[in-house]
Amino acid sequence: MKVRLRNPDRQMEVAGDRLVRDLLADLSIDPDTVLVIKERTLLTRDRWLEQDDEVEIRPVISGGSGRPRPVARCKRCREPAVVEVRRHNASFCEPCFVHHVHEQIRRSIKEHGMFDPTDRVLVCVSGGKDSLGLWDALLELGYRTTGMYLGLGIGEYSDRSWEVVRRFAEERGVELIHTDLRDAYGYDIPTAGRKGSRSTCSVCGLSKRYVFNRVALDHGFDVVATGHNLDDEAATLLGNTLRWQTEYMARQFPVLSQREGMVKKVKPLYRLSERETAAYAFLRGIDYVVEECPLVAGNTQLKYKDAMNHLEAGSPGTKASFYLGFVDRGAASFRHRDDQVDLTPCERCGQPTTGRFCAFCRAVAQVTGVRLIDLSVAGRPPERQVASEVSDEVMPVEIYGR
């Protein structure tokens, strides 16, 4: 049979009929890290593949290894299943799986009081499975959402991502905000990664958090929603825990409350694994960017994902019990530490920070080579960058679909 593998995209010929499970085992692929697709249909591990078949093995995460377990019928309706969720020891047919994902999101929103139907939610979208899947689900669940895409300037990867996001919004006739790091702040991520003292992934994360918050403030959104999933959160938590960075642990929660200059932030996908969000995006017919960011190689978070996948392969459920257990029991031990941090407005942009200038302004100055004092952001001269004016002036953005 013809097998298409991704990241990098390649094709191979595998001789002999066999079960999906055996094909994956023969290729040393952890079944929890991929979707197996034939003719735009998802296959469970107990499906038989024949010589003439063409299948795609689409990664949802990086690395790992493990043994498959057979599953077959939908847990809710007993129809043939298309997706298995190993840590729940359950399989679902397409409609029941979509229902399962919606229920997990509904539960997250409710348990943590993330937002209600009257709130205006700014959904940060990158073009990947998680953020587009989140936006799709929130639209399905009837929330008031606007998408927000930030151009990072990562060559063709960014071009394709924007194209995918733009089309998603257009097809659904929903509002989408667009801005570009280079237009607004005079740098792109590849340059920032080379020039600044932060790693590429670090300066990228910092830029996104800053711009999304700024746009939400400028346009009166009640909450910013991001597509972080269970795997993301578990890997980040593992990294923070291995170093006992208790101040980061205090803030790693599915909801961060609003405070002066900082919009409320929520992660409605935190109960769903990367494989579940990938299957959801696929089953909902979302055309998302399968390729990984070309700058991600060597990202330390991948190392932690890899370690978590190893543990998960040995004991399914480890990831969920680690992160959800932290949310339920662990986080309380660190929360008081966060309260103690005293924040004052950044002297340049007004965003709350612990020092004179916020981390974002310092990074922009470093990367663009402009002195902090001479730096103008969003068209505002330095002397006007004070906290009280943050919501008076807005960063230049394009708004589609209004």
Place this chain on the structure above:
Amino acid sequence: MKVRLRNPDRQMEVAGDRLVRDLLADLSIDPDTVLVIKERTLLTRDRWLEQDDEVEIRPVISGGSGRPRPVARCKRCREPAVVEVRRHNASFCEPCFVHHVHEQIRRSIKEHGMFDPTDRVLVCVSGGKDSLGLWDALLELGYRTTGMYLGLGIGEYSDRSWEVVRRFAEERGVELIHTDLRDAYGYDIPTAGRKGSRSTCSVCGLSKRYVFNRVALDHGFDVVATGHNLDDEAATLLGNTLRWQTEYMARQFPVLSQREGMVKKVKPLYRLSERETAAYAFLRGIDYVVEECPLVAGNTQLKYKDAMNHLEAGSPGTKASFYLGFVDRGAASFRHRDDQVDLTPCERCGQPTTGRFCAFCRAVAQVTGVRLIDLSVAGRPPERQVASEVSDEVMPVEIYGR
């Protein structure tokens, strides 16, 4: 060359001269997990091996993979090195390495006020590298120690372990206490693993903690010292953290203070990796039991050690920063929880517990099939098993070398 591998013990012929580092790489062995020994000498990774050589590759931990880095001269005296400690990016010659180990132990004892030269220290010894290395070092450092060996009844493995411990004490003319689970409580570990509701490793750990504490109380020791090393503590902490078992985390510290019915417990090796304790035992000429316990297969702690070794191979120092960071910064977040636990004496044996009967007495009843009320421990009838009498009567033990 002839290469001897252990666990299981086997010999292989490797063709062609090469560096120790390349031999390990060819065998896919993580250099941090083994000692390489030629003619009773340790070899660093940059040593050349020739066709006629016979080397032993002796495991210090289980599993793992990684790439070696070359090291060569002692950090302290610039003589040729015999051991490298990768996380310190340092190598040592034999006397300087022994000095390094003693310094780490001295520092642990001092930083946590573990004990002073007037205290009577009961050292729990199993016959392995860690506990015998600890006892050796404490003797070298001039502390007042007595060894304590508990017979677990694990066939030849236990017989050989006792023989090794007995000889160690005899050669040094030091006091050694011996007792046996079957003689004192009517069961052995293989039986307990099969019959009880706990896993073999769990009931073994419970039995050891109980008996060592009891003997320390009976014989007026100030403190119980165990050979837990950095790898043990990091793996245990990872397991507890992945489940956010905050009550266990609160108690996982290098020192547990004395309280009613519980002798102070200390872990002076917590700053030393398993590879360092193995190298120390070897360089000090200690004949220790290299074999792993035959019942350990499938032990969940090995899974966590494996995960830690993976992370360590990618970022040397991860283990140390995880556990030592916990000791410095993390533990405080959980400590208050431990204070809240209210303990009362076990109605049968007097040991502090949260319920009516302590976990040990419940396990003994379950494993021996005797009702808790009828159970006699250490020759005491049930009605006399009250807290105030714990130190009046003693468990039968044999004392050697007094």
